[in-house]
Amino acid sequence: MLPLIIKRIGYALIIIAGIAFVVSAMTKLVPGDPVDVMAAGNPGMTEADKARLRSQLGLDRSMMDQYVSYLGNALQGDLGTSLRQRVPTAQLILERLPATAELTLWSMVLALLVAVPIGVVTALRRDSPVDTAGTVVAVLGVSTPSFLLGVLLILLFSVQLGWLPASGYKGSVIAAIPRAIVEGRFDLLWQKARYFLLPSVSLAFGLMAVNARLIRSAMIETIRQDYVQFARAKGVPPRTVVLRHALRNAIIPVITMIGLQLGNLLSGAIVAETVFAWPGIGRLSVQAITTRDYPLVQATVLITAVLFVAMNLIVDLLYHVIDPRMRHG
């Protein structure tokens, strides 16, 4: 498997370099620069003041000149300094990545915990009332925008019932687990987990619906296969047929999808982060784009590209683990 990994990483590096180029070109092509944004609320600033500031910030250098120095620095691990926040962009990203990553993780866990049973049951009980109910939930899930669900959840669970906080992030749940187990401080764990509940439910709902539908159709396809019929005929217990024979094969297309979904979530669930005031990558990139903070735009795009490519690499490798045929393909 090692040569395969090396080959894939090689491809990934080329893709990432390409993305870096396209993004730096694009950010310079859209109208408006960081100084335009700074001056927008300050009509007292004259054209001469703006020109002075542009030159001090190095924005008057040619596009090619800026790109080359950016690439050179990036290769040495320096992703540049934010023009607005005036701290290294890597620092800004590292501060926010854990919040996004953990929200991604819990949303996906929650989504799959519900989606797998629903997908399997609706496939086995095709055209029954259970299947219809599953379809209704799936349609609801796919068609409910996460911001609407988020706001509704806040109104119900925070404002009306007062059970959960309306928004915010109070640190990692994963980091709190060891202490909860060792010292029995489950109260501390709950203090953090309660902030995750509403945002991860609002993100998980849509994911759950899509994945349940995917699992359902993949399962229907698989249980029709001869080997499943054969296993049944042979007298393998139904539970083993479904879980061992059918689900294992049905899950392959779903894994591809999950890989893409994870990549997507890691680049920041912009809407959910905004609704729940979640300090994640998505909001950081939106802020960077709105204020034309070029180094920060480039850095966030670069990091999310790396994460996306990495997720896909992992998915590819997972195939090889799940499906032995691919090892020789």
Add this chain to the structure above:
Amino acid sequence: MSLDQINPQEFLELTYARARQSVLSRRAVLGGFAALAAAMVLPDRAAFAEGRGGTLRIGRDQEPDSLDPQKTLVAVSDQTNNWIYEPLARLDTDGNVVPGLAERWDVTDNNKTIVFHLRDGVTFHDGSPVDAEACAWTTQRIMDPATASPSAYLLGPFDKAEVIDRLTVAYQFKEPFVPLWIGLSSPAAAILPRKSIEALGDQFGRNPVGCGPFRFAGWAPDTGIKLVRFDDYKCGPVGAPDEVQFLYFPEDSTRIAALETGEIDVLATGQAVPVDAVRRLRQNGEIQLLSRARQGLRALVFNMSKPPFDDIRVRQAVSHAIDREKVLAFALDGNGQIAHGPLPTTIPGYSKAVETLDYAYDQAKAKALLAEAGQQPGLKLRMITSDMPPVRRTAEIVQTELRDIGIELEIQSLPVAEWASLSSKGEHHIFFMAYEYNDADILYAALHSQGSYNRSFHKDPTLDKLLEGQRVAFDPAGRQALLDDAQALIMRQAYWAPLFEPLNFAALSSAVQDAALRSDGDISVSTAWIES
């Protein structure tokens, strides 16, 4: 007589008068909004509340970019830095220049140098002394190109600061500078600790150290910004709350829910209280709503560099076509005041005469004017607006009104960067002007042919002359006469169609005591406290 020849006392009076204009006076507020007067009782700095203590949790719709005051130009950063840093002088709620770090000052060198006498015994939060040396170093830093300070322009023709003795420093300007206090009282010109800045490098903006009423105690994406009262504060009364936390909620409904559920105690600054939530908050008995007139204006600006707005009749037609009562009711739920001229009533220099030059709502007249100008129904026009929700709603009402007189208005609602850049290219027909400013000199920026914010692209030598004149007229009556003429000319020529003057709002839980809304839209953090 020029500015460098008048006597220093007279010069200082002029600078004070200009500073007062930059802060909306209490009288102007009460005159315009008598009904709101009860909510706007402003405590004096000295007449301090009896009670104190508690942690004040303040929800905002924006987050500071950097808390290095020399490296930011964002209002919400200034509104945070106001409490951490101390400038040489501050402006009180009525715009009077009051001592800050400096206890007094005199003017010398033909009004080009201000000599500040600093308070003795003041220290930064890091323990280092605040002295003339610190002032000189601070000014060198803001003028240094390596700092790339966006706020340096506030100091105007500042040249350098010279240390006279341990507690005396001379700020030298290249020429006498009347609006001097506006820059010097802002956090951008606050005195900074060399020791901490050299130790922290680019992390200073994340770990600010000043000598203001509150000491910085932390800033993390999850917990927001935390300030703790500085008990050794020497430049005024010590702050009332024990702690202040600034939390950032980008989404309106979440922010309001957080106040309603008691997760935060205050909503203030920017659009933290969106205008469409005012009715709901006002009905909530647990919440106090403060409002105060804003030094801002919303207006339509006609691009006169191309047809059809090069014809005064078309400009007048559009001005007559818009029912501002309707705009106010639908876009702002009634929370604002109709505007009659290019300045709001809240900026000193407003000319009352513009009210007689008003273009009353009259669609028949508007249609007649369009026909007279030879414009056929179905005229297609394009308007550039920012994407702020109240602005967008206003633009849609304008669109409906113009449809009634046969104009098809296309609205281009843009994020700030595109809005700033595209509007300066002049491809639009109408520009939706939304400004906040503290001086009538905004007319120069927005209407002089060389103005940096001129979006009507016209050249009117008479107007240019009036606007240049008000910049150098230092006797207040003379300046007012020029401003009166300029405003009358702008309205007679229908260069702009004024729409409304917006309000600032803050919402507080009923447990918050002694909070007042400042003219910059922030609450007076250092006087407010909360029962714990």
